[in-house]
Amino acid sequence: MSDLENAVSGAACENAIEVKNLTKKYDGFTLDDISFAVPRGSIMGFIGQNGAGKSTTIKAILNIIKTDGGQIRLLGMDHIKDELKVKEQIAAVFDECPFHDSFKAKQLSIMFQGIYETWDEKLFYQYMDRFGLPRNKKIGKFSKGMKMKIQIATALSHGAKLLIMDEATTGLDPVVRNEILDIFREYLSDDTNSILMSSHITSDLDKIADSVTFIDKGKILLTGYKDDILESHAMIRCSQADFDKMEKADFVSARKNDFCVDVMVSDRAAVKRKYTWADLEKTNLEEIMLFYVNKEKKEWS
Amino acid sequence: MKMRRLGCLLYRELYLSRKSLLTNGVMALSIMILGILVLLSAKHGNLALIPEEYKEAVEEIIFMFSAFLPIYACVAFAISLVESWQFECDRKWKLFRKTIPVSGCEYILVKYILLFAAMGLAIPLSALYMWCSDLIAGTNETGMSIQCILVILLFFMCYSQVFQIFILLFGSMDRAAIAIAILSTVSMIFGFDLLLRDDKLLLGADMMLNDLFASFASFLPQVTAVFLVTTVVSFFLSVKLYERREK
Numbered sequence: 001m002s003d004l005e006n007a008v009s010g011a012a013c014e015n016a017i018e019v020k021n022l023t024k025k026y027d028g029f030t031l032d033d034i035s036f037a038v039p040r041g042s043i044m045g046f047i048g049q050n051g052a053g054k055s056t057t058i059k060a061i062l063n064i065i066k067t068d069g070g071q072i073r074l075l076g077m078d079h080i081k082d083e084l085k086v087k088e089q090i091a092a093v094f095d096e097c098p099f100h101d102s103f104k105a106k107q108l109s110i111m112f113q114g115i116y117e118t119w120d121e122k123l124f125y126q127y128m129d130r131f132g133l134p135r136n137k138k139i140g141k142f143s144k145g146m147k148m149k150i151q152i153a154t155a156l157s158h159g160a161k162l163l164i165m166d167e168a169t170t171g172l173d174p175v176v177r178n179e180i181l182d183i184f185r186e187y188l189s190d191d192t193n194s195i196l197m198s199s200h201i202t203s204d205l206d207k208i209a210d211s212v213t214f215i216d217k218g219k220i221l222l223t224g225y226k227d228d229i230l231e232s233h234a235m236i237r238c239s240q241a242d243f244d245k246m247e248k249a250d251f252v253s254a255r256k257n258d259f260c261v262d263v264m265v266s267d268r269a270a271v272k273r274k275y276t277w278a279d280l281e282k283t284n285l286e287e288i289m290l291f292y293v294n295k296e297k298k299e300w301s
Numbered sequence: 302m303k304m305r306r307l308g309c310l311l312y313r314e315l316y317l318s319r320k321s322l323l324t325n326g327v328m329a330l331s332i333m334i335l336g337i338l339v340l341l342s343a344k345h346g347n348l349a350l351i352p353e354e355y356k357e358a359v360e361e362i363i364f365m366f367s368a369f370l371p372i373y374a375c376v377a378f379a380i381s382l383v384e385s386w387q388f389e390c391d392r393k394w395k396l397f398r399k400t401i402p403v404s405g406c407e408y409i410l411v412k413y414i415l416l417f418a419a420m421g422l423a424i425p426l427s428a429l430y431m432w433c434s435d436l437i438a439g440t441n442e443t444g445m446s447i448q449c450i451l452v453i454l455l456f457f458m459c460y461s462q463v464f465q466i467f468i469l470l471f472g473s474m475d476r477a478a479i480a481i482a483i484l485s486t487v488s489m490i491f492g493f494d495l496l497l498r499d500d501k502l503l504l505g506a507d508m509m510l511n512d513l514f515a516s517f518a519s520f521l522p523q524v525t526a527v528f529l530v531t532t533v534v535s536f537f538l539s540v541k542l543y544e545r546r547e548k
Contacts, residue, residue: 064399065547087402098397100317100388107316114309115401164400 014076016040016162016194017061022070024056031056031218033070038211041191043184045205045226046198047289048215054198057215058166061196062092075161088116091155095167097147099154101140105133108154116158127153131179145176152180156187163187163195169204177201181208202285212285214292221292226285233288234271234280236263242277250274253294256301264291306403310411314385321381322419329374329423333430336371339363340437371430372450375423379454380461382415387474395472405543413536416461420454427454448518455528460485462535469542 017038024031038044059065072079131149213223243261252264265271342348431446467477
C-alpha cells in the first residue's frame with residue numbers, strides 16, 4: 001500500500017481532504033465510487049478532460065450538490081455536519097470571478113470582514129498591492145487575470161487552511177499563471193496549508209503538484225504522488241514488430257502512427273526486466289493522462 | 302448569529318440596491334413635492350380659478366391622484382430593495398455563496414430586515430404627506446389615510462416577499478417577473494371583484510375620495526393577517542430554498 005493509499009484510508013496522516021466512495025448519478029453520467037485524499041501540507045492536482053467529473057467532485061466536496069453516497073471529510077470534519085465550521089477554514093476559487101461587478105476592493109473587504117471571523121484587511125490590501133490590482137477600480141472592469149488574482153487575494157486573506165480551485169488557471173496567460181503558482185508555493189510553505197487544484201493544464205501541475213489524481217468518465221484512473229507516478233511510468237517508442245511481442249497486460253495503452261508505436265507502461269522496472277530491448281523514455285502528466293483516457297481502447301491512433 | 306456578520310451583509314444589500322433606492326427615493330420626494338404644489342394651486346392658485354360647475358369633480362381627481370401617487374412612490378421606494386435579489390440569480394455568485402460560512406437564516410434575515418426597515422420609513426413618509434395634504438385641503442382624513450397607506454404597503458410587501466420566493470425558486474429574475482405578473486393579474490381580478498361588491502362604493506362620477514379610502518381601509522385586518530402569514534411562511538421558505546443543494 002503506497003503512502004497516498006494509506007492517506008486515503010486515513011492511516012498515514014491527517015488529511016486535508018478525504019473522499020471515500022463518493023457516488024453521484026446524473027442522466028448519462030455517474031461519478032462512480034471515487035476515493036482519494038489530499039494530505040495536509042500538500043497540493044494535489046485533479047486532472048481530467050472536460051466532462052470527466054472534476055467540477056462535480058469539487059461541488060460535492062463543497063456541499064453544493066447532493067450526493068448519492070460516500071463520505072467527505074475536510075480538515076478532519078464532516079463536510080455537511082460541520083459545514084459552517086469547515087467553510088470558515090476553506091476557500092474556493094472558480095474559473096469565473098463570482099464577485100459583483102460594481103464592487104471595488106473596499107466593498108469586498110467590508111463584506112468579507114463580516115463573513116469571515118479571521119478576515120485580515122491589512123493582508124488583503126497587501127495582496128492587492130502585490131498583485132498590482134487597483135483599489136478604486138470596479139471588479140467588472142478588471143481583466144480575466146486580475147479577476148483571478150482578486151479571488152486568490154480574498155481566498156488567502158482569511159487564513160484558509162485549504163484552497164479548492166476549480167479550473168482556476170484556465171484561460172490565463174503563462175505569465176499570470178506562473179505568478180499564481182509562485183503564490184501557491186509561498187502559501188504551501190506553511191505545512192498546515194493544502195490545495196486541491198483541478199485543471200486540464202497539466203504543465204502547471206507538473207511544476208507544482210505533490211500528488212495527482214486522474215479522473216475520467218466519473219472514475220478515478222490513477223491517484224498517487226506525482227514523483228512516484230512519473231518514476232513508475234515510462235514511454236516506449238518501438239516498431240510494430242516489437243509492439244506485437246508485448247503482452248496487453250504490460251502496458252496502459254498504445255498510440256499507433258505510420259512510423260512507430262508509442263507505448264505507455266505503468267511499471268517501468270518490471271517492463272525493463274521483461275523487455276530488455278525496450279528503450280524507456282521519461283514521460284509527463286499530459287502524456288500519462290492521454291494514455292489512461294484511452295486505456296479501454298488499448299490501441300489508438 | 303453574529304451582529305458583525307449581519308452588519309456587513311446589510312452593507313452588501315444596501316450597496317447593491319443603492320441606485321434603485323436613490324432613484325425611487327428621489328422620485329417619491331419629487332412626487333410628494335409636486336403633489337403639495339398641485340394641492341396648493343387647487344386651493345389658492347390657478348387651479349382654483351376653474352369654473353364652479355367643474356370645480357368639485359376636478360378637485361376630487363386632483364386630491365385622489367395627489368393622495369395616492371406619493372403612496373405608490375413610497376411603496377416603490379420600499380420594494381426597490383428587491384433589486385438586490387437579482388444578484389442571487391447570478392450563476393457565479395450562487396455557486397460562490399455556498400462556499401462561504403453564512404447560514405441561510407442569516408442571509409435571508411438580512412434581506413427581511415432591510416425590507417421592513419424600508420417599509421418602516423415609507424409609512425411615516427406617506428403619513429406626513431397625507432397630514433400636509435389634509436392641512437392644505439382643510440380636511441381631516443389623516444387617520445383614515447394611514448390605514449389606507451398600511452393596506453397598500455402591506456399588500457405590496459406581500460407581493461415583494463412572494464417575488465423573492467419566485468426569484469429563489471426559479472433562479473431567474475425574468476421567470477420570477479412572469480410568475481408575479483400572472484399572480485398579480487389573477488389577484489387584481491379578484492380584488493376588483495371584492496371592491497365592486499361593496500355597496501357603499503359607487504364607481505363613477507359620484508365616487509367620493511372618502512368612500513374609496515374607507516373601502517380600502519376596511520380591508521386592513523384581512524391584509525394584515527395575510528401579511529403576517531406571508532411573512533412567516535415566505536421567510537422559512539426562503540431559508541429552505543437558499544439552503545437547497547443542487548441535484
